[in-house]
Amino acid sequence: MGIEVGGLLGLIWLIIVIWAVVKVAKSSAGPIAKLLWILILLIFPVVGLVIWLLLGPKG
Template sequence: MGMEVGGLLGLIWLVIIIWAIVKVAKSPAGPVAKLLWILILLFLPVLGLIAWILLGPKG
């Protein structure tokens, strides 16, 4: 059962990261800021997502 739970949590995490990247891409921020946020989300997913939630665009 542990393998299924781990796979499901990994899938949920992947969906959350993809959602955050789409939100960044649709934001009114400049292209350099968008690129930096997307790179942070891709290379540091846990820290990047936390930083994006705290510091990213609101609204």
């Protein structure tokens, strides 16, 4: 049962990170800011998502 739960949680986390990348891509931030946020989200998915939720582009 541990493998299935871990796989499900990993899938949910992947969906959340993809959602964040799409939100960044659609934001009104400049192209450099978008690129930096997307790189942070992809390289550091856990920390990057938390930082993006706290400091990322709003709106």
